[in-house]
Amino acid sequence: MGGQEASALRRANTRVVVEQLREGGATSRAGLARDTGLAKQTVSTIVAALLTDGVVRELGSVRAESGGGRPAVLVAYAADRAFVAALELGVGRTRLVIADALGEPVQTQEVPHEPHAARPAAKVLADVVARLAQVMEGIGGLVLLRAVGVSVTGLVQPTSGRCVLAPNLGWRDVPVADLLRRALARRGCDVPVVVRGAAQSSLIAEHREGAATGQRDVVLLFEDEGVGAAIIEAGRLLDGADGTAGELGHCAWPGADARCGCGRRGCVETLASGPAVRRAVERATGRRVRRRDGEPTYAALARRDDPEVAEAAAEAGRVLGTAASWLTAVTAPRMVVLSGSLVLAPVALRTALVQVLCDRSLADAPPLVVAGVLGDGAAVRGAVLLALDEARRVRRL
């Protein structure tokens, strides 16, 4: 076909083969032909090209189990040829995960949270990159890095990669993606950096590998001293125009008037976050709620079982449930995943939340409310998946 369009078909078929190899694991050429529907010869040609490119590798030693016939030579995706990095910039800690081209984690680091506010964000992120570079040395160097995914506990604009606001990190309008990209560039590494909020990252992980696997339409409620949400509709993460979709915490609660960290009054967050419930309990009992080191407020509350706590928690649950019912009315999901410290919250809160959510459901069946199964690892895992997707999108993987 001697032209530009010519190789389009080859590219598409190559893609199919690589995909099959990634999803289905090591396979023989004959098996690939069966699985993809392509002709044996076509597969052979494509695999040959992939072999010289180093994208796949022949597993000479390993034998597929055989029921007679010539033994198959297994071909496997070469997962250690390229890596992605994931960063979680969270409350109280920074996590770093390196995963291979199949998404399998190969390195994990967790460093306690430095007081970001005291140091310029550029410096903080440069340090993270230094650490990343160091880890990558052990497995082939930064050259093998293909993308970086970042989960930030705060409000993020995915399009620009800026963190608009992260009270818990002491950040305001920090160009996270740009700073990371620049720090990497100084080490001769030019890779895409994708940034999302913790709710979004967590939902991506729960959706692909956690509680919401296989669901087309899911929302996730997230608590980390603030209230957030993320939405997957028709299998796609909803970003919105400026990427700040899902901002449930700052929806107006009619009648409420408490000042919010965002500068306005009467936000849902002033009634239904960990700190809000703690204040209510302290007001009611006159006693301080003690938090262990780094412990989420909701967890501290759950440890006490005063009636005052139950009452305040139930009230917060009703508010959160109502706000969540706005969310589900708008997006009509079949499942609601509770994530972040919400899974640690007092039972009274979760019961009230589910109750309201079910009462306000319009659909035939109310959405299923479940707790996330990935725990506090959801956000980093989501960042890994984000990085993988991005690397594949720009054909660097």
Place this chain on the structure above:
Amino acid sequence: MGGQEASALRRANTRVVVEQLREGGATSRAGLARDTGLAKQTVSTIVAALLTDGVVRELGSVRAESGGGRPAVLVAYAADRAFVAALELGVGRTRLVIADALGEPVQTQEVPHEPHAARPAAKVLADVVARLAQVMEGIGGLVLLRAVGVSVTGLVQPTSGRCVLAPNLGWRDVPVADLLRRALARRGCDVPVVVRGAAQSSLIAEHREGAATGQRDVVLLFEDEGVGAAIIEAGRLLDGADGTAGELGHCAWPGADARCGCGRRGCVETLASGPAVRRAVERATGRRVRRRDGEPTYAALARRDDPEVAEAAAEAGRVLGTAASWLTAVTAPRMVVLSGSLVLAPVALRTALVQVLCDRSLADAPPLVVAGVLGDGAAVRGAVLLALDEARRVRRL
């Protein structure tokens, strides 16, 4: 390439050519080659195939303006080879539009609303199909019909094509798509039928050809004695799991307790719909609000300029604005389109709505609030576009 995959490339290229011809109008083969980037010969071959299939037609008589050189033979998409139908099942009227394969309306009918409740839905829809068949006779018969799009003033499940609830039509759980498909099948016409709510249809029309053209992320607020909304995110209409996404009218308003038509209490609709405002005004003034025949309640209210009307309208605007702010917080659109009878509502209502919406905006810039430009034709037009999309999706156009 002698195989199945072989023609994939040809199909794709054919698609490109047809698309170009639809979007760009009549063009010469040489022009198509330039526009699509394909080789001249490739275009010639494809056009030849399309000519024998009757998909395109040579415009022998018409001359493209020339600056010298051999005159071009214009090739045009044959728009009258296939048609789609659009139905609007609205309050007080039923509309029927037949459009050609380019979406150009060729026939429009409007019949006053029969009291559906009195007759079985199957009968009502069969009558509409009879009318449709009759109109189609004049332009080649039902054989040329490729798809039907329906806009229903009520709650619709797009996946099943059922109308779950339409108080204004007196319908509850009516399988609109099935009934229409069956009625058409009885006349030997087997075509896909897609059904959406009025808000969704209107948004599709405003997004493609109206006030929201070119916007990636838009929501539409809709009033027709009830309150609804529709969402386009990243250029895609949001349906949700059961297709009922955007149900703003039945979100819970904390503190409100009035009984709603949906069977629950405290819905936004009980405070911010035309009927709700009318009741408030009548309570305040002790006088009935008069409606002209078929006139939306909001329009009737707008004709009066008592302070009581202004006050009640402003209050409704604040409620609606707050509910809309939940919607925009969740979906982060750049534009909000007001549609349905909302554009007829008293100024005080719209002012209050915009005010609240801007106050509660989290983004750098609040979303742009605009009135729909397609007026009450938006819903049918959306149904036409739905039918076109469906027909193209299933390759019947």
Place this chain on the structure above:
DNA sequence: GCGAATTAGTCCATGACATGGACTAATTCG
């Protein structure tokens, strides 16, 4: 332990397709 059966993988001839350049056709312009 040996041939039949079986499965993997390659070779090869064929057919579809896209393409660039040569070539013909039908104009306009000077």
Place this chain on the structure above:
DNA sequence: CGAATTAGTCCATGTCATGGACTAATTCGC
């Protein structure tokens, strides 16, 4: 009226996928 110009077709070439023939390397039954 011929040169320049543009449209469209013809043709040789190269890429690609494919099915069937063919070779290779096993297991299984006897």
